Amino acid sequence: xxxxxxxxxxxxxxxxxxxxxxxxxxxxxxxxxxxxxxxxxxxxxxxxxxxxxxxxxxxxxxxxxxxxxxxxxxxxxxxxxxxxxxxxxxxxxxxxxxxxxxxxxxxxxxxxxxxxxxxxxxxxxxxxxxxxxxxxxxxxxxxxxxxxxxxxxxxxxxxxxxxxxxxxxxxxxxxxxxxxxxxxxxxxxxxxxxxxxxxxxxxxxxxxxxxxxxxxxxxxxxxxxxxxxxxxxxxxxxxxxxxxxxxxxxxxxxxxxxxxxxxxxxxxxxxxxxxxxxxxxxxxxxxxxxxxxxxxxxxxxxxxxxxxxxxxxxxxxxxxxxxxxxxxxxxxxxxxxxxxxxxxxxxxxxxxxxxxxxxxxxxxxxxxxxxxxxxxxxxxxxxxxxxxxxxxxxxxxxxxxxxxxxxxxxxxxxx
Numbered sequence: 001x002x003x004x005x006x007x008x009x010x011x012x013x014x015x016x017x018x019x020x021x022x023x024x025x026x027x028x029x030x031x032x033x034x035x036x037x038x039x040x041x042x043x044x045x046x047x048x049x050x051x052x053x054x055x056x057x058x059x060x061x062x063x064x065x066x067x068x069x070x071x072x073x074x075x076x077x078x079x080x081x082x083x084x085x086x087x088x089x090x091x092x093x094x095x096x097x098x099x100x101x102x103x104x105x106x107x108x109x110x111x112x113x114x115x116x117x118x119x120x121x122x123x124x125x126x127x128x129x130x131x132x133x134x135x136x137x138x139x140x141x142x143x144x145x146x147x148x149x150x151x152x153x154x155x156x157x158x159x160x161x162x163x164x165x166x167x168x169x170x171x172x173x174x175x176x177x178x179x180x181x182x183x184x185x186x187x188x189x190x191x192x193x194x195x196x197x198x199x200x201x202x203x204x205x206x207x208x209x210x211x212x213x214x215x216x217x218x219x220x221x222x223x224x225x226x227x228x229x230x231x232x233x234x235x236x237x238x239x240x241x242x243x244x245x246x247x248x249x250x251x252x253x254x255x256x257x258x259x260x261x262x263x264x265x266x267x268x269x270x271x272x273x274x275x276x277x278x279x280x281x282x283x284x285x286x287x288x289x290x291x292x293x294x295x296x297x298x299x300x301x302x303x304x305x306x307x308x309x310x311x312x313x314x315x316x317x318x319x320x321x322x323x324x325x326x327x328x329x330x331x332x333x334x335x336x337x338x339x340x341x342x343x344x345x346x347x348x349x350x351x352x353x354x355x356x357x358x359x360x361x362x363x364x365x366x367x368x369x370x371x372x373x374x375x376x377x378x379x380x381x382x383x384x385x386x387x388x389x390x391x392x393x394x395x396x397x398x399x400x401x402x403x404x405x406x407x408x409x410x411x412x413x414x415x
Contacts, residue, residue, distance in 0.1 A: 082168035083107070083118070083139070083155055093171040096266055100145040100174050104153050108139055116162075120155045122172075128154045129167055148175050149264055179206040179262040181270045186256075188320055190276030190408020193241025193248060194296060196318060198275060200237045200258070207232040208260035208268070214239055215255040217273055223249060231260075241277050251279055281410035282321075282360070282401070284391055286314060289371045291360075291393060293404065301404075303397040304370035306363070309377075309386030312340065319353040319411040324402050326350075333357060340388060342381045349398035353411040360391045360411070362398035369394065 083106035090097050109115060117135025121128055122143055135158065145151050151172040157165040182203035191198045200212075210228030215221065223243045228235070237258065243249055254277055258270040279296045286307055293301040307314040328350035334340045350361040366373075367383055374386025381387065393401070 082166035083109075083157060085153065085155060085168045085170040087170060087172070090172050090174075094173075096173045096175045096178065096264070098174070098176050098178065100148075100176060102143045102145060102153070102172050102174075104141040104143065104155070104170055106139050106155065106168070109157075114159050116158045116160045118155055118157050120153065122151055122153050124149070124151060126152050126169060126171070128152055128169070130154050130156050132158075143172075145172060145174050148177075149173075173264070175262065175264055175266055177206045179204065179208040179260045179266055179268045181205075181258070181260065181268055184258065184270045184272070186272065186275065188408065189274070190278050190320060190406075190410075191241070192278055192281045192410045194279055195281060195410065195412070197238045197240045198256075200239075200256070202235055202237075202258065202270065204232050204235050204260055206262055208262045210235065210237060211259045211261070212237045212239065213257040213259070214243075215257065216249075217253040217255045220255075223254075248279075249277060251277055253277075276406075276408045278406065278408055278410070280405065281412055282405060283412045283414065284314070286316070286413065286415050289369065289373060291391065291397070293401070301397070301400065303393055304373075306366060306369050306373040306387060306392040308389040309374050309380055312380055312386075312388050314358070314387070314389050314391060314413055315354070316413050316415055319358075319413070321351050321353055321405050321407050321409045321411060322355065323352045323407065324349070324405075325352070326402055328359075328361065330359075330361070339379060342379070342388075348395060349402040351398075351401060351405065351411075356389075358389050358391075360393060360398070360401060362395040363387075363392035364395065366392055 085104055085106050087093075087102060087104050089099060089101065089103045104120075117137050118139070119130035119133060119135055120141055121130040122145070141153070141155075143153060151174065153170045153172060154167050155170075156167045159165070182205055184200065184202040187199045187201075188196075204210075207230060210231050212224075212226040212228060213222050214224040214226075216223050224239065225244065226237065226239065228237050239256065241249055253273070254275045255271070255273045256275050257272075260268045281294050283292045283294065284290075284305065284307065285292075289305055289307060291303050291305045292299050325347075326349050328347045329344060330347055330350070331344045332340075332342045334342075345365070347361050347364075350359045352359050365381070365383075369392065373384060376382075376384040376386075378385040
Protein backbone atom coordinates (compact mmCIF):
# COMPACT_ATOMS: atom_id res chain seq x y z
CA UNK A 1 0.00 0.00 0.00
CA UNK A 2 1.48 3.40 -0.98
CA UNK A 3 1.70 6.27 1.39
CA UNK A 4 0.41 9.77 0.35
CA UNK A 5 2.53 12.93 1.06
CA UNK A 6 0.90 16.41 2.13
CA UNK A 7 2.74 19.55 1.03
CA UNK A 8 2.39 22.65 3.27
CA UNK A 9 2.49 25.98 1.37
CA UNK A 10 4.09 29.11 2.84
CA UNK A 11 2.80 31.49 0.21
CA UNK A 12 1.40 34.78 1.56
CA UNK A 13 -2.10 34.48 0.11
CA UNK A 14 -2.99 31.12 1.48
CA UNK A 15 -5.12 30.49 4.49
CA UNK A 16 -2.44 28.31 6.08
CA UNK A 17 -2.16 28.45 9.85
CA UNK A 18 1.25 30.22 9.75
CA UNK A 19 -0.21 33.45 8.05
CA UNK A 20 -3.13 34.03 10.43
CA UNK A 21 -1.37 36.18 13.16
CA UNK A 22 0.00 38.55 10.56
CA UNK A 23 -3.38 39.09 9.04
CA UNK A 24 -4.94 39.84 12.41
CA UNK A 25 -2.28 42.45 13.23
CA UNK A 26 -2.78 44.09 9.85
CA UNK A 27 -6.53 44.40 10.33
CA UNK A 28 -6.00 46.01 13.76
CA UNK A 29 -3.67 48.62 12.32
CA UNK A 30 -6.16 49.53 9.65
CA UNK A 31 -8.95 49.85 12.21
CA UNK A 32 -6.90 52.18 14.45
CA UNK A 33 -5.98 54.40 11.48
CA UNK A 34 -9.61 54.77 10.51
CA UNK A 35 -10.58 55.65 14.10
CA UNK A 36 -7.90 58.40 14.25
CA UNK A 37 -9.08 59.87 10.94
CA UNK A 38 -12.70 59.89 12.14
CA UNK A 39 -11.72 61.60 15.41
CA UNK A 40 -9.76 64.31 13.57
CA UNK A 41 -12.65 64.95 11.23
CA UNK A 42 -15.06 65.20 14.17
CA UNK A 43 -12.79 67.64 16.03
CA UNK A 44 -12.49 69.82 12.95
CA UNK A 45 -16.25 69.95 12.56
CA UNK A 46 -16.64 70.96 16.21
CA UNK A 47 -14.13 73.81 15.85
CA UNK A 48 -15.85 75.09 12.73
CA UNK A 49 -19.24 75.02 14.44
CA UNK A 50 -17.88 76.82 17.55
CA UNK A 51 -16.17 79.63 15.62
CA UNK A 52 -19.21 80.19 13.48
CA UNK A 53 -21.50 80.39 16.49
CA UNK A 54 -19.13 82.82 18.24
CA UNK A 55 -19.10 85.15 15.24
CA UNK A 56 -22.86 85.02 15.04
CA UNK A 57 -23.15 85.84 18.78
CA UNK A 58 -20.71 88.75 18.55
CA UNK A 59 -22.51 90.23 15.58
CA UNK A 60 -25.87 89.82 17.27
CA UNK A 61 -24.55 91.46 20.46
CA UNK A 62 -23.07 94.38 18.53
CA UNK A 63 -26.31 94.93 16.69
CA UNK A 64 -28.39 94.70 19.86
CA UNK A 65 -26.18 97.20 21.81
CA UNK A 66 -25.40 99.67 19.06
CA UNK A 67 -28.63 101.62 19.14
CA UNK A 68 -28.96 102.03 22.97
CA UNK A 69 -25.25 102.98 23.27
CA UNK A 70 -25.58 105.64 20.60
CA UNK A 71 -28.71 106.99 22.27
CA UNK A 72 -27.06 107.04 25.67
CA UNK A 73 -23.97 108.83 24.34
CA UNK A 74 -26.15 111.45 22.72
CA UNK A 75 -28.15 112.02 25.90
CA UNK A 76 -25.21 111.83 28.34
CA UNK A 77 -22.85 114.07 26.41
CA UNK A 78 -23.51 117.17 28.61
CA UNK A 79 -22.83 115.16 31.79
CA UNK A 80 -19.81 113.21 30.56
CA UNK A 81 -17.32 115.99 31.36
CA UNK A 82 -16.63 117.28 34.88
CA UNK A 83 -17.82 120.85 35.43
CA UNK A 84 -15.11 123.51 35.72
CA UNK A 85 -15.26 124.80 39.30
CA UNK A 86 -14.19 128.29 40.43
CA UNK A 87 -14.71 130.31 43.59
CA UNK A 88 -15.16 134.09 43.86
CA UNK A 89 -14.61 133.91 47.64
CA UNK A 90 -11.58 131.59 47.54
CA UNK A 91 -10.16 132.26 44.05
CA UNK A 92 -6.73 130.65 44.61
CA UNK A 93 -7.10 126.95 45.44
CA UNK A 94 -3.57 126.94 46.90
CA UNK A 95 -4.04 129.95 49.20
CA UNK A 96 -5.43 130.13 52.73
CA UNK A 97 -8.38 132.35 53.60
CA UNK A 98 -9.85 133.61 56.86
CA UNK A 99 -13.50 133.24 55.83
CA UNK A 100 -15.36 129.94 56.28
CA UNK A 101 -18.25 130.91 53.97
CA UNK A 102 -17.31 129.75 50.46
CA UNK A 103 -19.04 130.10 47.09
CA UNK A 104 -18.45 127.55 44.31
CA UNK A 105 -19.60 128.22 40.74
CA UNK A 106 -19.34 126.51 37.35
CA UNK A 107 -20.59 127.42 33.85
CA UNK A 108 -23.80 126.04 32.40
CA UNK A 109 -23.34 123.33 29.71
CA UNK A 110 -24.06 124.12 26.05
CA UNK A 111 -27.03 121.73 26.13
CA UNK A 112 -28.51 122.09 29.64
CA UNK A 113 -31.67 120.24 28.58
CA UNK A 114 -29.80 116.94 28.97
CA UNK A 115 -28.79 117.61 32.62
CA UNK A 116 -31.13 116.37 35.33
CA UNK A 117 -29.13 118.07 38.10
CA UNK A 118 -25.92 118.16 40.11
CA UNK A 119 -24.89 116.28 43.23
CA UNK A 120 -22.26 117.76 45.53
CA UNK A 121 -20.41 117.01 48.75
CA UNK A 122 -17.79 118.68 50.99
CA UNK A 123 -15.24 116.61 52.89
CA UNK A 124 -11.56 116.28 53.78
CA UNK A 125 -10.80 113.83 50.95
CA UNK A 126 -9.30 115.04 47.66
CA UNK A 127 -10.76 111.95 45.93
CA UNK A 128 -14.25 112.22 47.40
CA UNK A 129 -17.34 111.38 45.32
CA UNK A 130 -20.75 113.03 45.83
CA UNK A 131 -23.68 110.79 46.64
CA UNK A 132 -26.65 110.23 44.33
CA UNK A 133 -28.76 112.98 45.75
CA UNK A 134 -30.36 115.33 46.40
CA UNK A 135 -29.75 117.05 43.09
CA UNK A 136 -29.57 120.81 42.54
CA UNK A 137 -30.32 122.56 39.28
CA UNK A 138 -28.36 125.79 39.84
CA UNK A 139 -24.67 126.12 39.02
CA UNK A 140 -23.72 127.92 42.24
CA UNK A 141 -23.20 126.64 45.79
CA UNK A 142 -22.87 128.49 49.11
CA UNK A 143 -20.95 126.39 51.62
CA UNK A 144 -20.16 127.14 55.28
CA UNK A 145 -17.15 125.11 56.31
CA UNK A 146 -17.56 123.68 59.82
CA UNK A 147 -13.92 124.02 60.93
CA UNK A 148 -10.52 125.32 59.89
CA UNK A 149 -8.27 123.27 57.65
CA UNK A 150 -8.21 121.82 54.15
CA UNK A 151 -11.58 120.95 52.61
CA UNK A 152 -12.66 119.72 49.19
CA UNK A 153 -15.88 120.52 47.33
CA UNK A 154 -16.96 117.80 44.85
CA UNK A 155 -19.58 118.26 42.10
CA UNK A 156 -20.83 115.89 39.39
CA UNK A 157 -23.75 116.01 36.93
CA UNK A 158 -26.40 113.42 36.13
CA UNK A 159 -28.23 113.33 32.82
CA UNK A 160 -31.87 112.46 32.22
CA UNK A 161 -30.94 108.89 31.29
CA UNK A 162 -29.43 108.41 34.77
CA UNK A 163 -25.82 108.51 33.57
CA UNK A 164 -23.37 110.24 35.98
CA UNK A 165 -20.58 112.46 34.73
CA UNK A 166 -17.03 112.81 36.01
CA UNK A 167 -16.38 114.37 39.43
CA UNK A 168 -14.95 117.90 39.66
CA UNK A 169 -13.10 118.85 42.88
CA UNK A 170 -12.15 122.29 44.24
CA UNK A 171 -9.82 122.73 47.26
CA UNK A 172 -10.83 125.16 50.00
CA UNK A 173 -8.27 126.16 52.65
CA UNK A 174 -9.52 128.07 55.67
CA UNK A 175 -7.67 129.34 58.73
CA UNK A 176 -9.77 131.87 60.62
CA UNK A 177 -6.92 132.68 63.04
CA UNK A 178 -3.63 132.53 61.11
CA UNK A 179 -0.53 131.98 63.20
CA UNK A 180 1.39 135.21 63.82
CA UNK A 181 3.91 136.76 66.19
CA UNK A 182 2.24 139.61 68.08
CA UNK A 183 5.40 140.69 69.91
CA UNK A 184 8.95 139.42 70.30
CA UNK A 185 11.28 140.61 73.04
CA UNK A 186 14.95 139.71 73.47
CA UNK A 187 16.43 140.01 76.94
CA UNK A 188 19.79 141.19 75.55
CA UNK A 189 21.31 142.44 72.34
CA UNK A 190 24.45 140.64 73.54
CA UNK A 191 25.12 138.03 76.19
CA UNK A 192 27.92 136.09 77.85
CA UNK A 193 27.11 132.37 77.67
CA UNK A 194 29.50 131.62 80.53
CA UNK A 195 27.00 133.17 82.92
CA UNK A 196 23.68 133.69 81.10
CA UNK A 197 21.61 132.65 78.12
CA UNK A 198 19.64 134.58 75.53
CA UNK A 199 15.98 134.28 76.56
CA UNK A 200 13.22 135.42 74.21
CA UNK A 201 9.60 136.14 75.06
CA UNK A 202 6.87 136.43 72.45
CA UNK A 203 3.12 136.26 71.97
CA UNK A 204 1.60 133.87 69.46
CA UNK A 205 -1.78 134.17 67.80
CA UNK A 206 -3.03 130.60 67.49
CA UNK A 207 -1.47 127.27 68.35
CA UNK A 208 1.79 126.46 66.58
CA UNK A 209 4.91 124.35 66.82
CA UNK A 210 7.92 126.51 67.55
CA UNK A 211 11.41 126.16 66.09
CA UNK A 212 14.44 128.36 66.79
CA UNK A 213 17.30 128.37 64.29
CA UNK A 214 20.65 129.97 65.12
CA UNK A 215 22.70 131.12 62.12
CA UNK A 216 26.31 132.28 62.09
CA UNK A 217 25.71 135.73 60.67
CA UNK A 218 28.93 135.95 58.66
CA UNK A 219 28.49 132.58 56.87
CA UNK A 220 24.74 131.94 57.10
CA UNK A 221 25.38 128.39 58.36
CA UNK A 222 22.76 127.01 60.77
CA UNK A 223 24.70 126.10 63.92
CA UNK A 224 21.79 125.14 66.17
CA UNK A 225 18.14 124.15 65.81
CA UNK A 226 15.91 124.06 68.89
CA UNK A 227 12.42 122.50 68.85
CA UNK A 228 10.14 124.47 71.13
CA UNK A 229 7.12 122.14 70.88
CA UNK A 230 3.50 123.32 70.65
CA UNK A 231 2.92 126.77 72.13
CA UNK A 232 0.23 129.45 72.10
CA UNK A 233 -0.33 132.84 73.67
CA UNK A 234 2.59 133.99 75.79
CA UNK A 235 5.55 131.77 74.96
CA UNK A 236 9.31 131.65 75.42
CA UNK A 237 12.48 130.30 73.83
CA UNK A 238 16.13 130.42 74.83
CA UNK A 239 19.62 129.85 73.44
CA UNK A 240 22.63 129.05 75.62
CA UNK A 241 25.35 130.00 73.16
CA UNK A 242 26.15 126.41 72.18
CA UNK A 243 25.90 124.52 68.91
CA UNK A 244 23.93 121.35 68.26
CA UNK A 245 26.74 119.19 69.69
CA UNK A 246 26.86 121.17 72.94
CA UNK A 247 30.08 123.03 72.10
CA UNK A 248 30.46 126.68 73.03
CA UNK A 249 30.35 128.84 69.92
CA UNK A 250 32.91 131.58 69.23
CA UNK A 251 32.30 135.24 69.87
CA UNK A 252 30.56 137.12 67.09
CA UNK A 253 27.24 138.14 65.60
CA UNK A 254 24.44 135.60 65.21
CA UNK A 255 21.06 135.61 63.52
CA UNK A 256 18.09 134.07 65.33
CA UNK A 257 15.08 132.90 63.31
CA UNK A 258 11.86 131.94 65.11
CA UNK A 259 9.41 129.89 63.03
CA UNK A 260 5.87 129.05 64.14
CA UNK A 261 4.02 126.34 62.15
CA UNK A 262 0.31 125.81 62.77
CA UNK A 263 -1.46 122.41 62.40
CA UNK A 264 -2.25 123.20 58.73
CA UNK A 265 1.35 123.91 57.77
CA UNK A 266 1.05 127.71 57.69
CA UNK A 267 4.06 129.54 59.08
CA UNK A 268 5.00 132.83 60.69
CA UNK A 269 8.65 133.88 60.88
CA UNK A 270 10.44 136.35 63.17
CA UNK A 271 14.00 137.07 62.01
CA UNK A 272 16.54 138.99 64.12
CA UNK A 273 20.18 139.74 63.32
CA UNK A 274 23.14 141.19 65.22
CA UNK A 275 22.64 139.19 68.40
CA UNK A 276 26.13 139.30 69.88
CA UNK A 277 27.78 136.45 71.73
CA UNK A 278 30.48 138.03 73.94
CA UNK A 279 32.51 135.89 76.30
CA UNK A 280 33.63 138.85 78.41
CA UNK A 281 32.14 140.59 81.43
CA UNK A 282 32.75 143.17 84.15
CA UNK A 283 32.16 142.06 87.75
CA UNK A 284 31.78 144.70 90.50
CA UNK A 285 31.99 143.54 94.13
CA UNK A 286 30.28 145.91 96.58
CA UNK A 287 31.93 144.32 99.60
CA UNK A 288 35.42 144.49 98.13
CA UNK A 289 34.82 147.76 96.22
CA UNK A 290 36.62 146.15 93.30
CA UNK A 291 36.02 145.73 89.57
CA UNK A 292 37.41 142.72 87.68
CA UNK A 293 37.29 142.32 83.89
CA UNK A 294 37.02 138.72 82.63
CA UNK A 295 37.51 137.09 79.25
CA UNK A 296 35.82 133.71 79.50
CA UNK A 297 37.02 132.58 82.93
CA UNK A 298 40.30 134.48 82.93
CA UNK A 299 40.69 137.82 84.75
CA UNK A 300 42.39 140.30 82.40
CA UNK A 301 42.34 143.47 84.53
CA UNK A 302 41.22 144.71 87.94
CA UNK A 303 40.92 147.96 89.89
CA UNK A 304 39.55 149.41 93.12
CA UNK A 305 36.32 151.38 92.70
CA UNK A 306 33.80 153.46 94.59
CA UNK A 307 30.10 152.57 94.44
CA UNK A 308 26.90 154.06 95.84
CA UNK A 309 26.54 155.03 99.49
CA UNK A 310 24.10 153.49 101.97
CA UNK A 311 21.22 155.73 100.90
CA UNK A 312 21.77 155.41 97.13
CA UNK A 313 23.49 152.03 96.78
CA UNK A 314 24.54 150.52 93.47
CA UNK A 315 21.84 147.88 92.79
CA UNK A 316 22.87 144.23 92.66
CA UNK A 317 22.10 142.43 89.38
CA UNK A 318 23.20 141.55 85.87
CA UNK A 319 23.32 144.46 83.44
CA UNK A 320 24.86 145.17 80.05
CA UNK A 321 26.76 148.06 78.57
CA UNK A 322 24.08 150.03 76.74
CA UNK A 323 26.25 152.86 75.39
CA UNK A 324 29.74 154.32 75.69
CA UNK A 325 30.39 158.08 75.72
CA UNK A 326 33.64 160.00 75.21
CA UNK A 327 33.69 162.69 76.43
CA UNK A 328 30.57 163.03 78.57
CA UNK A 329 28.93 165.99 80.33
CA UNK A 330 27.03 164.72 83.38
CA UNK A 331 24.16 166.81 84.76
CA UNK A 332 22.36 166.16 88.05
CA UNK A 333 18.81 164.80 87.71
CA UNK A 334 18.04 166.31 91.14
CA UNK A 335 17.19 169.99 91.60
CA UNK A 336 19.64 172.30 93.45
CA UNK A 337 17.42 172.15 96.53
CA UNK A 338 17.87 168.37 96.83
CA UNK A 339 20.54 166.97 99.15
CA UNK A 340 21.54 164.73 96.25
CA UNK A 341 22.14 167.56 93.80
CA UNK A 342 25.58 167.89 92.23
CA UNK A 343 27.01 170.50 89.91
CA UNK A 344 27.49 169.60 86.24
CA UNK A 345 30.73 167.71 85.71
CA UNK A 346 32.82 166.95 82.64
CA UNK A 347 33.97 163.33 82.26
CA UNK A 348 36.28 161.62 79.79
CA UNK A 349 34.65 158.15 79.61
CA UNK A 350 31.24 156.92 80.70
CA UNK A 351 29.74 153.44 80.10
CA UNK A 352 25.95 153.41 80.64
CA UNK A 353 24.85 150.05 82.15
CA UNK A 354 21.37 150.84 83.47
CA UNK A 355 18.66 153.05 81.95
CA UNK A 356 18.04 154.70 85.32
CA UNK A 357 21.25 156.64 84.62
CA UNK A 358 23.91 154.43 86.18
CA UNK A 359 27.38 154.57 84.62
CA UNK A 360 30.87 153.23 85.06
CA UNK A 361 32.89 156.43 84.70
CA UNK A 362 36.07 158.25 85.68
CA UNK A 363 35.87 160.67 88.64
CA UNK A 364 38.50 163.41 88.37
CA UNK A 365 37.51 164.82 91.80
CA UNK A 366 38.07 161.55 93.64
CA UNK A 367 41.38 160.75 95.29
CA UNK A 368 40.50 157.49 97.00
CA UNK A 369 38.95 154.24 95.77
CA UNK A 370 38.31 150.93 97.44
CA UNK A 371 36.75 149.80 100.77
CA UNK A 372 35.55 152.69 102.91
CA UNK A 373 35.49 155.20 100.04
CA UNK A 374 31.66 155.13 100.10
CA UNK A 375 31.13 154.74 103.87
CA UNK A 376 30.63 158.29 105.19
CA UNK A 377 27.29 160.08 105.41
CA UNK A 378 26.85 163.28 103.44
CA UNK A 379 26.24 164.58 99.95
CA UNK A 380 27.20 161.90 97.41
CA UNK A 381 30.11 162.71 95.15
CA UNK A 382 32.61 163.65 97.84
CA UNK A 383 35.84 161.77 98.46
CA UNK A 384 34.39 159.44 101.13
CA UNK A 385 30.61 159.75 100.66
CA UNK A 386 30.26 157.30 97.78
CA UNK A 387 28.28 157.83 94.56
CA UNK A 388 24.65 158.25 93.55
CA UNK A 389 24.70 154.60 92.39
CA UNK A 390 27.33 154.85 89.64
CA UNK A 391 30.67 153.02 89.74
CA UNK A 392 33.65 155.38 89.91
CA UNK A 393 36.94 154.06 88.48
CA UNK A 394 40.39 155.60 87.95
CA UNK A 395 40.80 157.51 84.69
CA UNK A 396 43.16 154.97 83.11
CA UNK A 397 40.75 152.11 83.84
CA UNK A 398 37.82 154.08 82.41
CA UNK A 399 39.74 154.61 79.16
CA UNK A 400 40.71 150.92 78.96
CA UNK A 401 37.14 149.71 79.62
CA UNK A 402 35.77 152.02 76.92
CA UNK A 403 37.93 150.26 74.35
CA UNK A 404 37.65 146.72 75.73
CA UNK A 405 33.92 146.40 76.55
CA UNK A 406 31.69 146.80 73.49
CA UNK A 407 27.98 147.49 73.76
CA UNK A 408 26.34 144.35 75.15
CA UNK A 409 29.16 143.41 77.53
CA UNK A 410 27.71 142.02 80.76
CA UNK A 411 28.09 144.10 83.93
CA UNK A 412 27.55 141.98 87.02
CA UNK A 413 27.11 143.70 90.38
CA UNK A 414 27.47 141.31 93.32
CA UNK A 415 27.13 142.02 97.04
